[in-house]
Amino acid sequence: NIIRNHIPLKIYEVPTGTKVFDWEVPKEWNIRDAFIADESGNKIVDFKKNNLHVVGYSVPRDEWLPLSKLQEHLHSLPEQPDAIPYVNSYYQENWGFCIEHSKRARLKDGNYHIFIDSELKNGHLTYGEYIIPGQTNKEVFLSTYICHPSMVNDNLSGPAITTFLARWIVSKSRKYTYRIIFIPETIGSMIYLSKNLDIMRKNMLAGFNITCVGDDGPYSFLPTRNGNTLADKIALNVLKFKHPEFIKYSYLDRGSDERQYCSPGIDLPVVSVMRSKYAAYPEYHTSLDNLSIISPESLDGSYDVLKDCLELIENNYQYHAVYLGEPQLGKRGLYPHLSTSSSWVSVMDTLNFLAYADGVNDLADISNIINVPVWKLYPLAAKLQTAGLIR
Numbered sequence: 001n002i003i004r005n006h007i008p009l010k011i012y013e014v015p016t017g018t019k020v021f022d023w024e025v026p027k028e029w030n031i032r033d034a035f036i037a038d039e040s041g042n043k044i045v046d047f048k049k050n051n052l053h054v055v056g057y058s059v060p061r062d063e064w065l066p067l068s069k070l071q072e073h074l075h076s077l078p079e080q081p082d083a084i085p086y087v088n089s090y091y092q093e094n095w096g097f098c099i100e101h102s103k104r105a106r107l108k109d110g111n112y113h114i115f116i117d118s119e120l121k122n123g124h125l126t127y128g129e130y131i132i133p134g135q136t137n138k139e140v141f142l143s144t145y146i147c148h149p150s151m152v153n154d155n156l157s158g159p160a161i162t163t164f165l166a167r168w169i170v171s172k173s174r175k176y177t178y179r180i181i182f183i184p185e186t187i188g189s190m191i192y193l194s195k196n197l198d199i200m201r202k203n204m205l206a207g208f209n210i211t212c213v214g215d216d217g218p219y220s221f222l223p224t225r226n227g228n229t230l231a232d233k234i235a236l237n238v239l240k241f242k243h244p245e246f247i248k249y250s251y252l253d254r255g256s257d258e259r260q261y262c263s264p265g266i267d268l269p270v271v272s273v274m275r276s277k278y279a280a281y282p283e284y285h286t287s288l289d290n291l292s293i294i295s296p297e298s299l300d301g302s303y304d305v306l307k308d309c310l311e312l313i314e315n316n317y318q319y320h321a322v323y324l325g326e327p328q329l330g331k332r333g334l335y336p337h338l339s340t341s342s343s344w345v346s347v348m349d350t351l352n353f354l355a356y357a358d359g360v361n362d363l364a365d366i367s368n369i370i371n372v373p374v375w376k377l378y379p380l381a382a383k384l385q386t387a388g389l390i391r
Contacts, residue, residue: 004128006163009130010129014124018191021193025124026187027120027123028123030121033047036114039110044099044103045098045099052098052287053097054097056086056088059116063114066109066111067111075097076101077101080288082100082101082102082288084100086287086289128182129192134174136177141204141206142210143180143181143192143257148185154211157212157213158211158212166178176205176313176314179200207261207270209270210273212276213275213299213303214295215294216295216297217275217276219243219246220246220247220248220277221235221236221247223271225264235271236248237368240368258270273302273305273306275302308375316363318361319362319391322389323389327389334383349376
């Protein structure tokens with residue numbers, strides 16, 4: 001509903017028990033309160049202070065346990081003693097608490113009051129969709145997830161960037177249709193595929209799974225399963241020229257919804273462009289993944305990279321030189337009047353563009369071959385088209 005204040009999402013509800021490929025929509029979990037208190041009533045952990053203190057999907061409890069039994073249901077990180085881990089158990093009924101290891105180490109023998117006011121019931125899985133029509137039915141796909149409570153880089157940054165990309169897309173004249181979804185990770189992507197796979201297979205040109213785009217780590221790229229789609233080419237081109245220090249991962253390093261979009265038999269062209277990749281930064285899946293590790297500058301940089309990818313898709317034409325041999329550029333004002341040792345250098349980008357405008361190479365190909373960023377080729381292509389040298 002917050003996202004709907006910015007873009008007109010259509011919201012869908014999928015009932016518990018719905019079969020989705022090899023999976024099933026789980027029960028809905030609702031929680032109101034949870035804590036661990038000592039014998040004096042002091043709360044050791046308190047859900048109302050940090051919701052990560054409770055293992056996701058914990059069943060109701062109200063009992064006293066000795067510390068030895070309680071330890072079996074506590075989760076902490078010895079290597080990060082001041083962090084609360086993020087832990088959940090979706091498909092098997094369980095319960096537990098997450099606690100800073102420094103606090104856990106100070107727990108004294110005795111009995112502890114365990115209280116979890118929660119319920120698991122038949123309900124719904126919720127997801128949002130925004131389809132922005134273009135001049136054609138061919139589609140660009142943006143997917144982000146909304147299922148990691150209190151995680152900022154590994155969750156909130158994705159929906160934030162995606163929301164404002166959607167606002168930018170709708171403000172522009174566009175050739176392609178944009179299919180944008182906000183889903184719970186894994187089960188959400190499978191639900192969406194089960195409902196829309198045929199049209200996505202038919203129309204999708206390229207897609208982006210948007211996650212972990214808020215911190216100041218190096219840019220990261222995770223390819224499709226075969227690494228040879230338009231989405232791979234577009235993202236690699238933009239990153240090569242904008243952030244050449246980016247980290248290129250293998251599909252074997254996958255861990256988000258690309259697992260579903262690129263799986264055999266589905267094989268959609270969906271890549272991930274990130275800052276620090278999920279599971280590759282120390283704050284990942286802990287209470288330390290908070291607002292302090294992201295910045296407006298990092299979010300803006302990620303927004304620009306993804307926007308550049310979408311602009312390239314929109315402008316990624318195949319160009320064909322009109323004349324046999326090199327055209328005479330001078331009579332069209334595209335070549336210096338005096339032939340000097342430096343005049344050749346000044347027109348090399350133009351000549352190189354024409355050399356590879358063979359009707360097979362698209363703009364991204366030409367950019368890669370002649371080693372010139374596409375944003376420098378946009379005006380050059382327009383100039384050559386106006387001069388009647390390419391079509």
